[in-house]
Structure formats: C-alpha cells, structure tokens
Amino acid sequence: MRVDVDGVAVHLEDGASLLDAVRLAGGELPTLCHDDRLTSVGSCRTCLVRSGGSVVAACVTPAVDGAVVEVTAGELRELRRDAVELIVSALPPRALDGDADGGELARICHELGLAPDIAQGPGGRGRDDTHPYVHLDRDLCIACGRCVRMCAEVQGTFALTLTGRGADTVVAPGTGGSWADSDCVSCGGCVDTCPTGALTEPGLPVGDRARTSGRTRTTCGYCGVGCSLEVLTRDGEIVAVLPDHDGPVNRGHACVKGRFAHGFLHASERLTRPLLRRDGLLTPVSWSEALDHVARGLRAAVAAGGPDAVAAISSARATNEENYLIQKFMRVAVGTNNVDNCSRLCHAPSAAGLTAAFGLSGGTDSLDDVEGADCLLLVGANPVEAHPVVGARLLRRVLHGARLIVADPRTVGLAHHADVHLRSQPGSNVALFNGLAHVMLAEGLVDDDFLRHRVAGLPELTALLAGYGPDRVAALTGVPAGDLLEAARLYGRAERPAIVYGLGVTEHLHGTDGVRALANLAILRGAVGTGHGFGINPLRGQNNVQGASDMGALPDLLPGYAKVTDPAARARAADVWGAPVPDRPGMRIPEMFAAARAGTLQALWIVGEDVCATDPDTVRVTEALETCPLVVCQELFLSETARHADVVLPAAAWLEKDGTFVNFDRRFQRVRPALDPPGDARTDFAAVHALASALGVDLGCRTPAETLAECARMAPLFAGISHERLDREGAVSWPCPDSLRPGEASLYRERFSTSDGLAHLAACPYLPPGETPDDRYPLVLVTGRRWAHYNSGNMTRRTANLQLEGVDLLDLHPADAARYGLGEGDPVTVRSRYGRAVLTAHLSDDMVPGQVFCAFHFPSSGVNTLTSRHADTVTSCPEYKVTAVRLIPGCV
Ligand SMILES: Nc1nc2c(c(=O)[nH]1)N[C@H]1C(S)=C(S)[C@@H](COP(=O)(O)OP(=O)(O)OC[C@H]3O[C@@H](n4cnc5c(=O)[nH]c(N)nc54)[C@H](O)[C@@H]3O)O[C@H]1N2
Ligand SMILES: Nc1nc2c(c(=O)[nH]1)N[C@H]1C(S)=C(S)[C@@H](COP(=O)(O)OP(=O)(O)OC[C@H]3O[C@@H](n4cnc5c(=O)[nH]c(N)nc54)[C@H](O)[C@@H]3O)O[C@H]1N2
Ligand code: SF4
Ligand code: SF4
Ligand code: FES
Ligand SMILES: [Mo]
Helix, strand or coil: CEEEECCEEEECCCCCEHHHHHHHCCCCCCCCCCCCCCCCCCCCCCCEEEECCEEEEHHHCECCCCCEEECCCHHHHHHHHHHHHHHHHCCCHHHHCCCCCCCHHHHHHHHHCCCHHHCCCCCCCCEECCCCCCEEEHHHCCCCCHHHHHHHHHHCCCCEEEECCHHHCEEEECCCCCHHHCCCCCCCHHHHHCCCCCEEECCECHHHHHHCCEEEEEECCCECCCCEEEEEEECCEEEEEEECCCCCCCCCCCCHHHHHCCHHHHCCCCCCCCEEEECCEEEECCHHHHHHHHHHHHHHHHHHHCHHHEEEECCCCCCHHHHHHHHHHHHHHHCCCCEECHHHHCCHHHHHHHHHHHCCCCCCCCHHHHCCCCEEEEECCCHHHHCHHHHHHHHHHHHCCCEEEEECCCCCHHHHHCCEEECCCCCCHHHHHHHHHHHHHHCCCCCHHHHHHHEECHHHHHHHHCCCCHHHHHHHHCCCHHHHHHHHHHHHHCCCEEEEECHHHHCCCCHHHHHHHHHHHHHHCCCCCCCCCCEEEECCCECCHHHHHHCCCCCCEEHHHEECCCHHHHHHHHHHHCCCCCCCCCCCHHHHHHHHHHCCCCEEEEECCCHHHHCCCHHHHHHHHHHCCEEEEEECCCCHHHHCCCEEEEECCHHHCCEEEECCCCEEEEECCCCCCCCCCECHHHHHHHHHHHCCCCCCCCCHHHHHHHHHHHCHHHCCCCHHHHHHHCEEECCCCCCCCCCCCCCCCCCCCCCCCCEECCCCCCCCCCCCCCCCCCEEEEECCCCCCCCCCCCHHHCCHHHHCCCCEEEECHHHHHHHCCCCCCEEEEEECCCEEEEEEEECCCCCCCEEEECCCCHHHCHHHHCCCCECCCCCCECCCCEEEEEEECCC
C-alpha cells in the first residue's frame, strides 16, 4: 500500500496506521496516549493530521492505499500544540520540572515550543506511595490509559482502571484500595509507559533518567527467560534497571525480580572479604590466606583419597565462562569428573528425556514460535509466577484465541483462562500423558505420515497404551474421563500445538519417564521438527542452568554434551586442554553428599548454590557438610550453606560480571558488568583462576571472551558463537556450528539428532510416586515457587520484595483448614517422615482438598527438611513435588 505524506511516498503493510506512515516518512508526532506495544485508543488528540479532507488522529486512522496525509501544515501544528497545551495546563507546575529529554511529556512540550510555565493546574489530588516499587502522583495523571492497557495487554494482570469523570479521571487499582493491596505484580510496565511521571519508581523521578552516568545492556540473572535489561547507574549505584525494548525475549517487558530486585547488591550482609573457620568461627582473612588454605586442603584430599575425593557443585547462577572454567579446573587441575550443577535438582530429567527422544538436550523450538501456536498444553508449570514474561506472552496468545489446556493439580494463574484444566493427582503424570496418547491414537488424532517416516517405537507404545483407557486413567489420576477426552481432542486437532512444561513434570520419582511420555504427544501429533507446532519446551529455571550444563558442568558430559566415556571426545578435549581427561563419570550431587557422609569425599567446593536450604532432606545435607574435612563456599551472602563451610569466598553478582548466559530456549546472550564488586569480592571467574594459581596450574582462558572461544573450539554445537558476534547480533541460539550462519532456533527440520535420525516414542508404564500418604501422613505436600521470591531467597529477601511476600505460606483448601481448625494467617506445623517446618496458613480455593502447597523461599521455615530422599530413577532429580505430611495447628 502506498501513502503520500507531505509529498513523500511511503509503502506500508496492511493494517498500518497513518502514524506508521508519518514515521516511515521521517516525521514525528506527539502521541501521548499511544505506545507501539498497545492497542491505540485515540483519546488524547495530540497526533492530529489531515487526510481525506478531515482532521484525524493518526494513531487510530488506518492507512489506505493512495491516501494523502498532511502533517506539517501550520494549522495542523497549531491544533496539535493546542491539544497538548490543553492537557498540560491542567497539570501542576511540577509536571514540567524534569529535564526536557527526561520524560516524554517534557520532551514533547519542548519540541512544540511550549514553555514550562503553561502547567498551572491546582493539583491536590494526592499520591499513593504505599507500594515499594510503583508510586502514583495523581496530579500528573492525564488519563491517557497507557498504564491500564500495559497492565492488561502486555502484563496480563488487569490490575488498573481509570476512575472518575471528565477532568478528574485518574488511574487507580481496580480493587479500589491502595496500590500495595492491589493485584499489581510489580512488572514496572505501567511506570515505563507513563508519559508524564504520574507513575514512577521510588528514587527515580522521570526527568532523572537522563542524568545517569552509566548505561549497561545486560541479561537478567534471575530466571531462565533471559530478559534483556538496561542498567542505569550513577556513582557506583544502580539508579534503575529497565527492560530493553529490543530484547529478543522480553521486548520491553520484565518482572519484579529483574526489574526491581537489585537492592541485595548493597545489603549490609553482602560478603566483601574471604572468611576462614578458626576455632569454630568464620573469621575474615585475606584472599591469599584463604586460597592457601583451600589449596592445602585440596592437596591433602587428593593425597588421601585420589582426585575423586574432591568434588565441585558449579552454579547455574554463574556465567557460561565461569562454569566452563570450573569444570576445566576439576578435570584438568584436580583430575576428576566430580562436577555437577543444580540442573540435577531441576530439569536433569528434561535433559535426559529430550536427548533420548530427539537427540539434543534442550527444548525443541523458540518462544517466538509460540506466537504461532493455536493450542497450548501447559504442564506442571506456573509461568505467571516463575517465568512472568513468558507467562504474559502465553496469556496474550490465549487472549488472542489460542486454546489452552493446563495440567496442574493447582489452579495456577493461567488455569483461570484454560479451556480444560486437568487437575491430576501429584505424581500421576505418566498415567495422564499415556491417557492423552491413548485417546489420540484411538481417535486418529495423530500424524500417520510423520509416524511412518520419522519415528521409532510406535508398536511398543501402541501395545502399552491399550492399558490406558480413559476410565483407568481417571482412576489413577483423578482427572474425569470427559476432561481427558476434551484435552486430547483439543491438542490432537490443533494445527500448531505447543507443549510448555515445568518442574511439575520433572521433580518426581519418575520424572524422566514423565518427560518421555509427554514428548510422545508431540511426536504422535507430528508437532516437532515439522514447522507445524512449537514442539515441546521445558521452562528451564535458573538464568543459566541451560548454560551450566552446555558448558559441561556435569559428571558425565564435557562441554557441548560429549560423553566422558567416549575416547574420541576425551581426546578432543585433551587436545584443547593439553591435559588428559578422566574417563570415569563423576558423582552427581546426591552422591557427593553420600560420599561425604561415608567419609570418602574429602573436599567439596560449592559455588553459588545454597544446598543446605534448597536440596531435599537438608538435615542430611548439613550432616554431609559437617563430615567433609574441607567445604569451600563461594557466595554473595552467608547462606545456610556458607554457615557450614570452612572457607567462604565472597563472590560478585550478575550485575557485576562479564560473560554470557544461555536462556531456556537455547539463546546465548551477553552479560556485562554495570558495577564493580564490593570490597574484596571477586567474580567466580577470577576466583577459579586464583585458586588454580594457588595450586600452580594455569587454566589459560585469560578473559571470558577467550574462554567462550576455547569452548567453541571444543564443542561443535557452539562453534559459531563468540562474544564479538553476540555484541553484534544480540542473541544467538545453539546449535550454531558456523559463525557465518544463524543458530537453529527451531530444531530437527531435516532429521532428529538421534543416532538413527528418528524421534523415539517411549513406552513408559505408570509407576506410583515414592511418597504416598498414610494414616500418619494423610496429606500430599507440593512445593514450588511464588512470584516475589527466588529459590533460597538469599537475594530477594534482601530487597523490598520482602514487603510483597514476607513469610512462607502454606496454601490449603478451606475444607482442610476447617478440618484442622486453621484460620487465615495461623501458624501451622507441617511434619513429614523426614522433618518439620513451621509455616503460615493461607486458605485457598486454588487447592484440592487433601493437597497442600508451599514455597521454599525462607530457609528458616525449614521446608526442605520435609522433602524426601526419593529421586528420579534415571537422573537423581529429587521428588520435590510429592511429600506425605500431616498438619498440626500452631508452632509445635
Ligand atoms: N519467582 C520465582 N521465579 C522462579 C524461581 C523462583 O524461585 N521464584 N525459580 C526458578 C527456577 S530455579 C525454576 S526451575 C523455575 C520453575 O518454574 P516452574 O516449573 O513453573 O515451578 P514450580 O512452581 O516449582 O512448579 C510448577 C508446577 O508444577 C505443579 N505440579 C506439582 N506436581 C505436579 C504433577 O504431578 N503433575 C503436574 N502436571 N503438575 C504438578 C505445581 O502445582 C506447580 O504449579 O522457576 C524459576 N523462576
Ligand atoms: N522444596 C523444593 N526445593 C527446591 C525446589 C522445589 O521446587 N521445591 N526446586 C529446586 C530447584 S529447581 C533449584 S534450581 C534449586 C535452586 O537452589 P539454589 O541454586 O540453591 O538457589 P538460589 O537461591 O538460586 O541460589 C543459590 C545461591 O547462589 C548465590 N549466588 C547468586 N549469584 C551468584 C554468583 O554469581 N556467584 C556465586 N558464587 N553465588 C551466587 C545466592 O546468594 C544463593 O545463595 O532449588 C531446588 N529446591
Ligand atoms: S507494575 Fe505491572 S502489574 Fe503493577 S500495575 Fe503496573 S503494569 Fe500492572
Ligand atoms: S522474567 Fe526472568 S529473566 Fe525476565 S526479568 Fe523476570 S526474572 Fe529476569
Ligand atoms: S496518540 Fe493519537 S490520539 Fe493519543
Ligand atoms: Mo530450577
């Protein structure tokens, strides 16, 4: 379509507006009620142009072929100026206090030649400063509604509304009370879009953004979504962390953690000096003293028990380069494969299950593909709280018409929008997925052509599925047969179905079977490797848990997933490293603790993981650390684990680091330091090098960039990825064998990466969970996440997020609460066969009677003393999702 803008011809796509035309022609218009990410409402009348003989608002007027648009004519400028002046004159003088290049309103007034003194409104409508991160100055609200639409259309929370009439119209929480008591989940979106400074974050008046001295683009160090963020700094302090509008995953959106939870950086408890245990007390010492002690301890451990008497837990919070260096240190400097990372506690079953089914250890497609999905099957994941930016994108897709099936025992956020909610009994996934597969096969909702040419294992699966008719599955899972049929039909009949799943699939006694049985559905449907679906994608948890495993911080795999048992792979690594690679797979995390308790593990080095708070059955973890002669802990804080260490090394956090992370959909992205680490804290990268030097070993890899380059030389999957390329391109997905070609965001278009090139169906029978309720422990406890805190909570508890969620709650159905005589807010003791926790009761209809739910963000409540020793039979991933418990009112 061709449009003429003041004599300049521009070509536009269908659906474009006159505003798009003006911008394409190089023109600018004031657009006070418009944001490109939101629907246009045309209410402010500041974007007036003339077209077809009449004056129209450009933002809401569709461009038509042959349209002629007048923009710069004098009277049009006057009209726009008048519209802005009318709006601004109602505001109090402080509306234009900021820098001209600070707020949008100030900039527009400056451009239109409107003097600051036109703002002469009386004010007096008051403020709402009740919320820790979002403040409202009602006097500056022009009722453009951008915040309301941001909250609804991008964040999907619908927390805001416009109230009042005429000139008194103002934004307010929809619940009517204060912002603090509203549904707001602090994504910051409304603050970002507000053009006037009516909505601000504390400490950052709108005009102030321009006065910051540093701007650093980096990748969020909390969850695996991988939001691109822009960090504004001044005098060594963070002024604000804003979502990057060009962020490939987040596109200008973020969540309460990445956006606001950075206060921990300057918390008074931040570790700034190494600590060494002397006479039972952790005492500050110099780095050289601490490192000498560690080096001596490591030598003694190797002398006593050989290299395998040493083990390391690497950090999924740390960068790829740090993880690469840690596993290289263990393999080259110590000579053992005893290195693992928290993927073990999380998505190890995904790695194992997806590799067995398809060949590679990652999700099959990219989040962008979800935008094309017409049916979402969300299983055992709560992205609204745990991956909020993905949760919002999924919700948007559903609000735009995609069908949604949610499989989760709880009514998680997205379940409110589901066509079908499958509330299966915790631990019954394999039966549920087999039941769905049974219906798909029985009703012919499968892709026969795909099954014939690209799939192995159909006869075995077909035989197994005969025993998973809807009635039996209903009995095993508690899901009504009708719901099962409806879900199978929705997924089976969709043209482009997508599976997105989380820990509700993996953290089980048969987690890997769960992943395989779920992958069966995508294979049966031909929804993977075909371009007809979004495949199957785990919402990997930590910021860099995908990367930690990619880099070989695993006991059986080298960088790029080469097996340590493969002589050719070892030879390749030995060639790059100039040192032999041990051939025996090392210990997994639970095996490390068992070896420590047995006295065979002599030294354990724990980087950025609070195992005494977050591993299961923590009483025994602590016992392991107490038995082990040398425990070194690299940490930001004196975590539960650091308290039990012999040496604590102060670490830099993600905002202080240079390197890369890999997010949940296999994208490498850059991490850049916005600040220096405090005191003597060092990056994990520097600490590993220093420790190697103390042992007289040179690991090479001088800089993070050199380190990734070395990894790329070893691992064909990453051969085309470098810091320099990421600086140029932003994000690159793996596999990327070639620096001149893009990475593969969607996998397996030609063939699967298994040895025979086929996708493998798995015939996994349903087996019951390890934990089962009985008379003494009659309830099932499910553990998981809540929106405002992050895992151990060591970081988020040291931010104002503590005001958003202050305690570990126990969610229970009102019927159960009545049975136990518990009211909202009552203290409740939870007992399992392993331990005891004290939580605060929260009555919730989101729960099914007989099941209770809690998070584990406040270690002092003791949630992980409750969780059991049962773990996935294939990968040792703990059965965090099923624990039999009983409740006792009060704190006993
Ligand atoms: N705010 C916040 N965000 C986080 C984190 C955090 O601590 N806080 N942690 C990050 C990390 S490390 C991870 S791994 C991710 C995890 O993200 P998710 O996987 O979404 O997290 P969870 O809440 O642990 O578990 C998901 C769901 O599984 C359900 N579930 C439990 N048992 C079963 C079952 O048998 N079958 C089915 N179908 N569902 C079941 C639970 O009810 C729960 O809603 O989140 C990341 N993001
Ligand atoms: N009951 C129950 N328990 C669970 C789960 C569950 O669902 N239920 N989920 C499990 C899962 S999926 C996971 S991933 C684990 C997570 O468990 P953890 O990995 O133990 O938890 P985090 O709080 O993410 O972080 C670990 C520590 O790293 C420190 N840290 C942060 N950044 C850095 C850094 O750059 N360098 C260093 N050296 N330290 C740093 C933090 O201060 C924090 O103490 O929890 C598991 N525990
Ligand atoms: S911060 Fe986010 S969730 Fe809260 S009101 Fe604003 S847009 Fe809505
Ligand atoms: S969604 Fe995840 S990556 Fe994005 S800002 Fe929040 S915590 Fe960070
Ligand atoms: S921006 Fe077009 S009417 Fe407000
Ligand atoms: Mo995780």
